[in-house]
Amino acid sequence: MTDARTSSGSPAAENDNGAMPLRTLALLAVPAVIIGVVSALILWGLEWVADQFEDYLWHWLPHATGLDPNNGWYIFTLLSLSGVAIGLVVWLVPGHGARDSATTELIAPPLKLAVIPSLVLVTILALAGGVSLGPENPIIAINTAVLVALIARLMPKVPTQLILLLAAAGTIGALFGTPVAAALVFTGVVAALKTGGSLWDRMFLPVAAAGAGSVTMGLLGGSTLTVNVPQMGPMQPxxxxxxxxxxxxxxxxxxxxxxxxxxxxxxxxxxxxxxxxxxxxxxxxxxxxxxxxxxxxxxxxxxxxxxxxxxxxxxxxxxxxxxxxxxxxxxxxxxxxxxxxxxxxxxxxxxxxxxxxxxxxxxxxxxxxxxxxxxxxxxxxxxxxxxxxxxxxxxxxxxxxxxxxxxxxxxxxxxxSRAPEMIIHPAPQPRDPAPEPVAAAPA
Known part of the structure; x- marks a missing residue:
């Protein structure tokens, strides 16, 4: 990740210990919060549409037709048709559903906007159709693509990789309902950068984006991870x-x-x-x-x-x-x-x-x-x-x-730690330039 830049477009001046100046942190906190809010709104909108479609497929349609949605044949038919629909989108729709999620990290280089509609479509179809996958990889890809393009137009002097990481932080905060999840993920990202300064200086902007995302999602009634079980009680060896x-x-x-x-x-x-x-x-x-x-x-x-x-x-x-x-x-x-x-x-x-x-x-x-x-x-x-x-x-x-x-x-x-990761690394194409390295958290 490149260092943040000041409003003049030059690399942000740093103190002797490598910390970003307070004025720069304060100025960048505004777009960080905006990015967090927008990330949560896009996630909420995607899940709302998927929920409406899911309700139609799994509740309204069975009720209207007298079918049992828990019947094995209904489940088999609906998931099979979901496969057909998503396969057609990936095959025929421009953008082809973007990257195969099996080949991408949780945080990856931003996609082109042209592929986002197809990614939104296949994600909604998968979420509504009952496919056993979550929204985290696609929504981070959608948010980073949209926000990188938007902020680049509105605030062209904010570095692209900073927008990428803030959009990812805001989305992770919204997904898990708290900025703590994003803060913990990004400690690894920050450590990988091997730059000087206080860790919390480096974490300040991602936590701002994640906090804004999680608060926004909470206000919109987002779901929670917590289940209702008795607590452990007094510790025993x-x-x-x-x-x-x-x-x-x-x-x-x-x-x-x-x-x-x-x-x-x-x-x-x-x-x-x-x-x-x-x-x-x-x-x-x-x-x-x-x-x-x-x-x-x-x-x-x-x-x-x-x-x-x-x-x-x-x-x-x-x-x-x-x-x-x-x-x-x-x-x-x-x-x-x-x-x-x-x-x-x-x-x-x-x-x-x-x-x-x-x-x-x-x-x-x-x-x-x-x-x-x-x-x-x-x-x-x-x-x-x-x-x-x-x-x-x-x-x-x-x-x-x-x-x-x-x-x-x-x-x-x-x-x-020494086992393979649950990700597919495609063989590099001979004529493709090597991608720029991006600090990434694993899926």
């Missing part, structure tokens, strides 16, 4: 053993996904034509949805709350089936050309696995089981310890768990 066991199981399950992922991606994309491999992906997702039920569809945020609230209605076999179906659905959806993020479905899988562990071993506090399940899955998928810790604690809303999680994550990170 055995809890470390319980938690570590659940986290190891979750990490191993996540690593299986990671190792299978490139092979499944190679199979689908070996069919060459998007209309074929995305349609086939929709058919497979339809079969999985018919097997696991509607609880295994969509990005998984509201579904995990439903699963936790109604956990007494599911036995061990059903919870295991739901977990494995969601794992398969995430791998297929991410491999078959659908556009979407992998973090939200990973959170659902972690919660489901935590419920499996709590059913097997009732002596485990449920908040600990859920948090450790989420910790292991998100750490594998996102490859970011701060984000995994934050989401694990946020899901159960129990701050007391943080000390336990901070210890448990240490051996888990050793399992994950």
């Amino acid at each position: 055995i809890y470390f053993v319980y938690g570590l066991g659940v986290a190891i199981a979750a990490t191993l399950l996540g690593l299986v996904m990671v190792f299978v992922f490139p092979h499944v991606h190679r199979f689908f994309h070996g069919l060459k034509y998007p209309i074929i491999y995305i349609t086939l992906g929709g058919v497979v997702l339809g079969l999985l949805g018919a097997l696991g039920g509607q609880i295994t569809l969509f990005k998984g945020l509201s579904e995990m709350a439903t699963l936790v609230n109604n956990r007494g209605d599911y036995d061990l076999g059903q919870l295991t089936l739901i977990t494995l179906v969601k794992v398969a659905a995430l791998v297929v959806a991410a491999s078959a050309g659908f556009r979407g993020g992998r973090i939200f479905p990973a959170v659902f899988i972690g919660v489901a696995l935590g419920l499996v562990a709590e059913t097997l071993f009732p002596q485990i506090p449920i908040s600990l089981a859920l948090a450790c399940g989420v910790l292991g899955l998100v750490l594998v998928v996102a490859r970011d310890g701060w984000l995994a810790l934050f989401i694990a604690a946020a899901v159960v809303g129990d701050v007391a768990l943080l000390s336990v999680l901070c210890v448990i994550i240490l051996p888990i990170w050793l399992m994950v």
Whole structure:
């Protein structure tokens, strides 16, 4: 990331310790807040449209036709048709749905505006159709493209990479409902820059954007990560053993996904034509949805709350089936050309696995089981310890768990750090220039 520039367009003057001048920080705070607000508004608008379409497909249409939306045939048909629709968009619509989400980091170089309409369309179709992917990758790509183009026109002297990072921070703040998530992600980005000055000087603008995004999303009634479970209570030494066991199981399950992922991606994309491999992906997702039920569809945020609230209605076999179906659905959806993020479905899988562990071993506090399940899955998928810790604690809303999680994550990170990432790196094209490096947080 290049250093911020002053209003004159020259590199921002820095103090002897490398810190950005306070005047520059104050001036840039205004566009940072604006970027955060706009990021949240675009996210809210995208999710609102997707929710309306989802309500039509999964509630109004079945009610009007007398069909049961929980019937396996209905789920299979709708997901298969979603695959056909998205495949047609990727094949025929200008922009072709932008980059394959399987090949992109959470923060990537900005797209051209011309491809954004097709990306918006395939994202809405996937979210509404029940595809097991979240909105994080596409919405960050949409927001960074729109805001880089907009701010470049209105404030041409603000550096492009600064706009990119602020748009990403604002969107992450809006997605997870708090600026803390963005602050934790961007500590890694800032550290990678190896520039001088106070860390909080470097974090000031991303936190401003993330705070504005999260507050705006909260005012608009955005969803929350937290589920309703009892807190852990007084700490006991055995809890470390319980938690570590659940986290190891979750990490191993996540690593299986990671190792299978490139092979499944190679199979689908070996069919060459998007209309074929995305349609086939929709058919497979339809079969999985018919097997696991509607609880295994969509990005998984509201579904995990439903699963936790109604956990007494599911036995061990059903919870295991739901977990494995969601794992398969995430791998297929991410491999078959659908556009979407992998973090939200990973959170659902972690919660489901935590419920499996709590059913097997009732002596485990449920908040600990859920948090450790989420910790292991998100750490594998996102490859970011701060984000995994934050989401694990946020899901159960129990701050007391943080000390336990901070210890448990240490051996888990050793399992994950040298394993492949859940991302496909396309072979470089001989005539394409090498892309400019961008400080990126993993998906």
